[in-house]
Amino acid sequence: MRILDEREKLLEIRNLKTYFYTEEGVLKAVDGVDLLLHSGETLGLVGESGCGKSVTSMSIMRLLPSPPGKIVDGKILFKGRDLAQLSQKEMRKLRGNDISMIFQEPMTSLNPVFTIGNQISEAILLHKDVTKREARRQSIEMLKKVGIPSPEKRIDDYPHQLSGGMRQRAMIALALSCDPQLLIADEPTTALDVTIQAQILELMNDLKKSYNMSIMLITHDLGVVAETCDTVAVMYAGKIVEYTDAKGLFGNPSHPYTWGLMNSIPRLDQNIEKLHTIAGVVPNPLDFPEGCKYNTRCPIADDKCLQQEAELQEIRKGHKVRCWHYERLEQLKKVH
């Protein structure tokens, strides 16, 4: 049993910059991101496709395709160790052991030509000094914990023999098999249907408590954030635009982008003809606008926003926003 202080810093990212050097130019996928994750907490990383949330997670795992991807600046402090400075050999000891990952598509994230048992045992054998037989026993144990019925039979199944929800459970069993302190979940429920989504989220919440681990949940689904996260960082165009606890975010979204996202959620308690959308599209990462990167879509942008980008500033305790005019947003909220 690890003895950790409730508020111990598990992961601290400081000014992370991950760029992709492509033929068309430098793509600043992650451009100065700061994040803090305490042990036992769930941090939500929210944003549209291409905002840099997955690149952030791949930077932590140091699994960026390189070239073209490269961490050019910043620190990724995991229990005080800077992951950005570790060798691949040192990283391999952490991956799957201290930090694990699950992915969006349970259909494609398990290897189709090996049994579930083989794939879970592989991780156990890599990080623990146990026999094959013991690894198999532990794999069955893991499958039981993630709620797969008759695990001693299922362990010899191939991924295609399981349903989507069962596959994601198997994937979670694999990720948690070595008792990691940090689980990075990249859109873990996006590919599942809604009832299964709820089950998987509940399972992750339960396991988080029983394992006392932290979760970094990457999603574009604010509903998922509301159900699971303690703190939330909203990303846009490679930067964090709003960073606060979940309550603060939903109670008082203070960046026009976050507000736009929330307005885009269909609501049953209001009678509106047409769903609200955010105007325009995500800017091309090779050609970001000058000034605030949201200025092409923002309803309250003015000349200042076209020229200069705001810093991430604390507007109330524990609530940071990257916007010049967060106060002006309040008036807009009243109109809507």
Add this chain to the structure above:
Amino acid sequence: MLRYTLSRMLGLIPTLILVALISFFLIHLTPGDPAAVMLGVEATPERVANLRADMGLDQPLTVQFKDWVSSALQGDLGNSFFLGRPVAEALVERLPATFSLAVAALLVAVIIGVPAGIIAAARQNSVFDGSVMVIALLGISVPSFWLGLLLILIFSVGLGWFPTGGYVPISEGFVQHVKYLVLPAVSLGFMQAALIARMTRASMLEVIRKDYITTARSKGQSEFVVVTKHALKNIAISVLTVVGMAFGILLGGAVIVETVFAYPGVGRLVVQAVTRRDYPLIQGALLMIASIYVIVNLVVDLLYPLFDPRIKYE
């Protein structure tokens, strides 16, 4: 599985009938007359006509085809005009040499092609990758007989390491057998190695981008195991398919290379049969080559489930 195999084997019959039909009429459509070849330019037209009648060549083509097919179905491929012995016997006699050569050439192709393709994909856009691709392009473009001549010039005539040609059966000593095999096997296998390398690389590049490869890496697995375990088994089927095709082609006769190396295999027998218009021998050989090709491909198909659990033959 057994039912599937049997039905697939039944399915081979129409293919083979088609092969027999096409080869029969193609041969008879080519100008030239075996009787005239046998008797030489001095022969009188009567003697030629008599010989043609003896060989049954004066019959209409349809009758000749019917006769040939009905005896072929009973396992009798007829007698060779020139060798004066049964075609089947002559072919069986040549098979071991061709089989040795095909296996050796396939070994060359697989041992070079598969690792080259894998490493090239794992180090995409590196110097190694570039070199493999250029050499593979060369391998596909260079005719094997030219490569054979070049190898003879360098390694036999120049360095004297290997004989210029010929064949020693495996029963007369393995080392000698291999010594005679090396050059023809390399000249034959090189092109197949190139094809296999390109195919392996392309499949590998596709698989290496899959999510489950990232999963394997995220477990903390080393890049070597990620490639040789997780990726390799996923490309096994595509590699197996090209290897099977290569083996079929190689068994089917390295017609020209066998001639270059004076190698007594089926291919050389076919060349001789064609120049002499030895109809029964050509037909028999083509039928055998086609049968081997389709059987090898059937075996490859039947091996698929071993590599991919999603494939099941009911």
